[in-house]
Amino acid sequence: MNKPVRVLAVGCAVLFGLLLLNVNYVQFVNAGELNDDPDNRRVVDAEYARERGPIFVAGAPVAESKAADDRFEFLRTYNQPRLYSHLTGYYSYLYGSSGVERTHNDVLSGNDPRLLFNRVIDLVSDRQPKGGNVLLTIDQRAQETARKGLNDLPDDAKGAVVALRPETGEILSMVSLPDYDPRRLASHDFAKTTAAYKELNDDSGKPLRNRAVQERYPPGSTFKLVTAAAALSSGKYSPDSMVTGQATYRLPKSSTDLGNDGRGSCGGDQITLTRALAFSCNTAFAKLAAEDLGAEALREQAEAFGFGDDVIDDLPGDATSVFPADPDEPQTALSAIGQFEVASTPLQMAMVVAGIANDGTVMKPYLVKEERSPDLESLDEAEPEALSQAVSSAVASDLRQMMVEVTETGTGGSAAMSGIEVGSKTGTAQSSDERNPYAWFVSFAPADNPEVAVAVFVEDANVERSDVSGGRLAGPIARAVMEAVINQ
Amino acid sequence: MSSALAAASDAFVHRKRRGSELLLLALALAIGISAYAIIGLARDNEVPADLIWYGGGLTVLAVVAHLTVRFRAPYADPVLLPVVVALNGLGLAMIHRIDLSLEAADSQFGPFAPSQLMWSALGVTLFVLVLLLLQDHRVLQAYTYTLGLAGLGLLLLPLIPGVGVEINGSRVWANIAGLSIQPGEIAKVCLVVAFSGYLVVNRDALALAGRRVLGVDLPRGRDLGPILVAWAASMAVLVFQRDLGSSLLFFGIFVVLLYVATERPGWLVLGTLLFSSGAYLGYLFFSHVRLRVEGWLDPFGDPDLFDQIVEAQFGLAWGGLLGRGLGEGSPTRVPYAWSDFIATSLGEELGLAGLMAIVLLYGLIVERGLRVALLCRDSFGKLLSVGLAVSFALQVFVVVGGVTGLIPLTGLTTPFLSAGGSSMVANWAIIALLLRISHLARRPDPEVWTPGADEDTQVVKLR
Numbered sequence: 019m020n021k022p023v024r025v026l027a028v029g030c031a032v033l034f035g036l037l038l039l040n041v042n043y044v045q046f047v048n049a050g051e052l053n054d055d056p057d058n059r060r061v062v063d064a065e066y067a068r069e070r071g072p073i074f075v076a077g078a079p080v081a082e083s084k085a086a087d088d089r090f091e092f093l094r095t096y097n098q099p100r101l102y103s104h105l106t107g108y109y110s111y112l113y114g115s116s117g118v119e120r121t122h123n124d125v126l127s128g129n130d131p132r133l134l135f136n137r138v139i140d141l142v143s144d145r146q147p148k149g150g151n152v153l154l155t156i157d158q159r160a161q162e163t164a165r166k167g168l169n170d171l172p173d174d175a176k177g178a179v180v181a182l183r184p185e186t187g188e189i190l191s192m193v194s195l196p197d198y199d200p201r202r203l204a205s206h207d208f209a210k211t212t213a214a215y216k217e218l219n220d221d222s223g224k225p226l227r228n229r230a231v232q233e234r235y236p237p238g239s240t241f242k243l244v245t246a247a248a249a250l251s252s253g254k255y256s257p258d259s260m261v262t263g264q265a266t267y268r269l270p271k272s273s274t275d276l277g278n279d280g281r282g283s284c285g286g287d288q289i290t291l292t293r294a295l296a297f298s299c300n301t302a303f304a305k306l307a308a309e310d311l312g313a314e315a316l317r318e319q320a321e322a323f324g325f326g327d328d329v330i331d332d333l334p335g336d337a338t339s340v341f342p343a344d345p346d347e348p349q350t351a352l353s354a355i356g357q358f359e360v361a362s363t364p365l366q367m368a369m370v371v372a373g374i375a376n377d378g379t380v381m382k383p384y385l386v387k388e389e390r391s392p393d394l395e396s397l398d399e400a401e402p403e404a405l406s407q408a409v410s411s412a413v414a415s416d417l418r419q420m421m422v423e424v425t426e427t428g429t430g431g432s433a434a435m436s437g438i439e440v441g442s443k444t445g446t447a448q449s450s451d452e453r454n455p456y457a458w459f460v461s462f463a464p465a466d467n468p469e470v471a472v473a474v475f476v477e478d479a480n481v482e483r484s485d486v487s488g489g490r491l492a493g494p495i496a497r498a499v500m501e502a503v504i505n506q
Numbered sequence: 507m508s509s510a511l512a513a514a515s516d517a518f519v520h521r522k523r524r525g526s527e528l529l530l531l532a533l534a535l536a537i538g539i540s541a542y543a544i545i546g547l548a549r550d551n552e553v554p555a556d557l558i559w560y561g562g563g564l565t566v567l568a569v570v571a572h573l574t575v576r577f578r579a580p581y582a583d584p585v586l587l588p589v590v591v592a593l594n595g596l597g598l599a600m601i602h603r604i605d606l607s608l609e610a611a612d613s614q615f616g617p618f619a620p621s622q623l624m625w626s627a628l629g630v631t632l633f634v635l636v637l638l639l640l641q642d643h644r645v646l647q648a649y650t651y652t653l654g655l656a657g658l659g660l661l662l663l664p665l666i667p668g669v670g671v672e673i674n675g676s677r678v679w680a681n682i683a684g685l686s687i688q689p690g691e692i693a694k695v696c697l698v699v700a701f702s703g704y705l706v707v708n709r710d711a712l713a714l715a716g717r718r719v720l721g722v723d724l725p726r727g728r729d730l731g732p733i734l735v736a737w738a739a740s741m742a743v744l745v746f747q748r749d750l751g752s753s754l755l756f757f758g759i760f761v762v763l764l765y766v767a768t769e770r771p772g773w774l775v776l777g778t779l780l781f782s783s784g785a786y787l788g789y790l791f792f793s794h795v796r797l798r799v800e801g802w803l804d805p806f807g808d809p810d811l812f813d814q815i816v817e818a819q820f821g822l823a824w825g826g827l828l829g830r831g832l833g834e835g836s837p838t839r840v841p842y843a844w845s846d847f848i849a850t851s852l853g854e855e856l857g858l859a860g861l862m863a864i865v866l867l868y869g870l871i872v873e874r875g876l877r878v879a880l881l882c883r884d885s886f887g888k889l890l891s892v893g894l895a896v897s898f899a900l901q902v903f904v905v906v907g908g909v910t911g912l913i914p915l916t917g918l919t920t921p922f923l924s925a926g927g928s929s930m931v932a933n934w935a936i937i938a939l940l941l942r943i944s945h946l947a948r949r950p951d952p953e954v955w956t957p958g959a960d961e962d963t964q965v966v967k968l969r
Contacts, residue, residue, distance in 0.1 A: 019766050019767065019769060019885065019888050019889075020880055021769060022765050022766040022769055022892075023766060023876055023879045023880050023888070023892055024880070025771075026762060026765075026766070026876060026892065026896060027873060027876045030869070030872050030873070030876070030895075030896070030899040031869070031873070033899055033900075033903040034865060034866075034868070034869040034872070034899070034902075034903070036903075036907070036912060037865050037902075037903060037906050037907055037910070037912065038862055038865055038866075040907065040910050040911065040912040041822070041853065041858060041861050041862060041865070041910050042858060042862075044819060044822045044823065044910055044911060045822045045823060045825060045826060045827065045853060045857065045858035045861070046826070046827060046858055048823065049822075049823040049826050050823075051823075052819055052820055052822075052823030052824075053820075053823050053824065055806075055820065057809055057816070057820075058820045058823070058824070059820070059836075059839060060820055060821065060824040060835070060836050060839065061824070063836060
């Protein structure tokens with residue numbers, strides 16, 4: 019009976035070989051993927067046991083870990099919780115993280131391979147290992163101004179403000195309201211944390227969503243900048259080209275008349291393109307797009323500004339702005355004035371203005387300017403990166419001049435600053451008939467050498483459905499933010 | 507000159523190797539005791555005060571076991587006992603470490619280490635008793651049917667209302683006199699003896715070949731009775747106790763023994779087909795089997811439902827190559843980290859290196875057991891040692907493969923490591939049996955006085 023016994027010996031060896039192969043797979047081959055799983059609490063716990071690095075704005079920590087005397091050694095605290103809630107995000111034991119806490123977790127937690135050397139040194143010298151530092155591009159005054167402006171609007175208005183440095187793409191200010199206090203989610207009192215998360219998550223105002231990058235809205239008349247850019251880039255138009263200024267425009271193949279928000283004509287049957295932009299003339303841009311440029315030219319222009327792209331890496335879950343696929347002629351007409359299915363994040367509209375202000379080059383927006391080791395050695399410094407050449411330098415120059423006209427003679431008067439030329443564009447977009455319209459305002463200044471480009475978006479603004487009123491609401495916020503950046 | 511006697515004295519004689527065993531035992535004890543000390547250092551920054559009791563207790567157990575072997579089975583295999591002591595010590599240390607975490611978390615479970623130490627002592631006592639009382643394993647052959655019935659009875663014991671207890675969907679526990687035991691573990695030993703005794707007697711009939719299909723001699727139809735009975739019994743275990751692991755274990759042992767007894771691979775083929783079809787039917791008709799398969803194929807599809815498997819995978823990954831270190835991981839994130847999932851607890855804290863070492867220790871036990879079978883000179887002893895070794899191999903494969911995600915998860919204990927009395931006692935008895943058979947197999951032939959040519963034949967003078 020020895021032959022079967024030898025066969026079984028081989029069989030058992032095979033079984034044990036399979037066991038060995040499998041544990042090698044799980045603990046070695048697949049280990050990285052398992053450890054990256056956000057559900058893997060062991061990794062989170064280990065991060066919690068380590069001193070997480072701070073997030074800095076202008077030299078002062080806005081998020082830092084402080085010694086705690088409970089079962090975790092450190093508690094994450096936020097020094098200006100609401101002002102920076104959508105930028106730092108939260109860092110919660112139960113609910114993971116968001117914002118920069120999430121996108122730069124490796125450096126903050128100390129897991130980054132570039133910090134390996136520090137970890138080894140800490141181990142040898144028996145020091146507590148620490149996470150690295152993250153420095154934001156935010157201009158503190160602009161940030162405070164933007165939040166105050168939005169917050170002071172009547173009726174608990176929701177909205178977002180984005181300010182960019184056109185030349186680099188640095189985010190100087192980013193505010194989204196309603197916001198929240200990330201300390202409530204970082205708390206170690208888990209009963210309270212759970213209640214807080216439930217409350218925030220169930221809130222119809224969606225305070226956990228960063229409206230500046232995670233939500234898309236119809237951009238309304240601010241999208242006419244893209245339509246105007248497409249018109250100028252086609253070579254068939256100049257700022258002085260004559261376009262229709264009539265009170266209504268019958269949409270192609272339909273019996274629907276498009277008007278100018280009840281303002282009648284835009285100052286004559288034929289007006290210049292500059293005037294059409296200054297007075298936000300719906301009929302002019304709708305006809306121009308539907309009967310001459312076509313949907314494809316509009317889409318190409320929109321995509322050149324960043325529509326359809328994932329534009330920011332420093333914040334998680336950003337929405338992609340879209341121009342509708344294959345619109346027919348009436349839909350194209352509506353798309354040209356930022357209605358129909360055109361949808362844009364406030365960040366994307368800020369990028370359109372920043373691109374125009376930066377001679378047509380759209381820079382990739384970024385929020386983190388530097389990562390440093392716990393010993394303050396620089397690990398990585400952000401390099402400004404061009405995303406695309408949206409329009410030629412000449413077209414950009416024309417558009418800037420046209421936008422200055424909007425401020426000086428048109429709908430954008432509320433952004434005017436004394437002694438500094440400002441380019442701007444207003445917008446009001448219908449979301450639905452039952453809801454209040456969205457108010458938009460985009461601008462840049464100074465016109466001859468732009469230092470800042472701003473997009474202000476007010477959701478659910480309790481105003482009349484007209485560009486002027488939207489401009490009145492959002493314009494002063496944009497002006498205040500621009501002043502905060504320029505007067506430093 | 508007598509050629510017979512000359513041949514006997516020239517024949518290969520196994521050495522006793524008790525000294526090697528003692529040396530290996532010291533090593534095994536060092537593993538268990540230092541593990542205990544390291545855990546104290548990791549958790550409280552000091553060598554635990556009760557190390558002397560723990561280490562002393564483990565040492566006494568090992569020395570008692572060693573002395574019993576030295577005097578009652580001096581030719582027994584020298585590797586088995588040290589390997590078992592290493593596993594037992596490591597298991598105790600790990601259970602103690604899990605106790606500390608459970609205590610810190612105010613868990614309703616635990617502590618398990620004190621009772622585990624007690625069960626280890628009981629296991630060693632049984633080990634000693636078997637070696638003292640059982641001079642020759644062949645005695646057991648006389649109890650073939652008694653043990654067979656006892657095994658079957660024990661196996662079905664949990665099904666009796668009032669005695670059986672259902673835990674985690676499996677009805678494999680019995681509550682007797684306040685003690686919660688897993689009779690299946692003891693049934694395992696009884697049934698291996700019974701199978702061996704039955705097959706030794708009936709092997710000739712079962713070895714007759716029937717039809718030949720694809721190069722394999724299938725048995726005759728009229729000989730299918732025993733395997734069908736074993737299959738029906740294992741299916742009953744699957745259906746009524748919802749215990750895929752035990753079902754596979756018992757049927758597997760029977761089929762393997764059938765194969766060894768008859769030397770016909772046809773039985774293996776037939777057995778595999780029978781079990782696969784049974785398991786497939788179980789998959790089709792029973793939701794608990796389906797759930798196990800789903801949890802194996804895609805645990806991450808529903809991490810809340812398959813929390814145990816998912817956490818075990820995370821724990822293994824977190825352990826990585828060298829482990830977090832004893833006392834430094836979070837094994838209690840896995841439910842039943844101290845029993846069914848102790849292998850992944852060890853994998854988390856000792857890493858891939860440690861878990862592979864543990865698997866290899868089991869492999870060593872199995873291959874040593876099969877070696878006993880090869881050396882054994884009687885058929886019953888051969889079958890018995892093969893049965894015991896293979897039961898070990900199957901059990902380790904099923905439970906370690908289950909918790910590490912190689913095969914669907916089934917509830918079996920990890921021999922010598924898992925917290926649990928029945929398994930500890932039964933497995934110590936298995937090792938004692940293997941050592942007994944091994945001693946008889948390796949022992950030199952007793953010198954027998956044979957009247958032969960050397961003697962001056964007394965010739966009756968006729969003159």
